[in-house]
Amino acid sequence: MENSAGQHRILVVDDNQDAAELLQMILEIEGYRVRVAFDGASGLRQAADFRPHVTCSDLNMPGLSGFELALAIRxxxxxxxxxxxxxxxxxxxxxxSMMMASGFDVHFCKPFSLDEFTNHLRSFFTTIDTR
Structure with a gap:
């Protein structure tokens, strides 16, 4: 891939390990640097270490929920x-309403279109790359 995608960091946080790892594979094929966490607390630690440009989080997870994770990250x-x-x-x-109050920028309802999702990421990164 001839762009700066390899410099773009994405954190995926989902307690469904299969879903998280599948999304990781897809995003890595797109050329992104990706880390995965399987619960909110691990996601928060990964965010501190990895400093992602994008964090994708499930909402309903045991322990630290996606809502709580978003609030802590913000x-x-x-x-x-x-x-x-x-x-x-x-x-x-x-x-x-809870997503917006927690600080999420956008949401995708599962199962979501991978084309829409990856197009959103490309658009987001194009915007930040041209600043």
Missing amino acids: KSDHSSGTHLIAMTGLDTQENF
């Missing part, structure tokens, strides 16, 4: 500027 010194993408199977108005 308050952090290390990753407060990350582009937060919620990935959820529950597309309800209540979840949407």
Whole structure:
């Protein structure tokens, strides 16, 4: 891939290990640097170490939920500027309100279109690369 995708860091946080690893593979094929965490607490530690440009998080996870993870990331010194993408199977108005209040920038309802998702990432990175 002839662009700066290899410099772009994406963190995927999902307690569904298969889904997280599948998304990791797809994003790595696209040329991104990707790390995966399988719970919110691990995701927060990964964010501090990896400093992702984008963090994709499931919402309903045991322990630290995606909502709590987003709030913690937004308050952090290390990753407060990350582009937060919620990935959820529950597309309800209540979840949407909680996502926005937690600091998510956008959400994708599972199962989502990989084309839409990767197009969103390309658009986001094009925007930050041209600043």
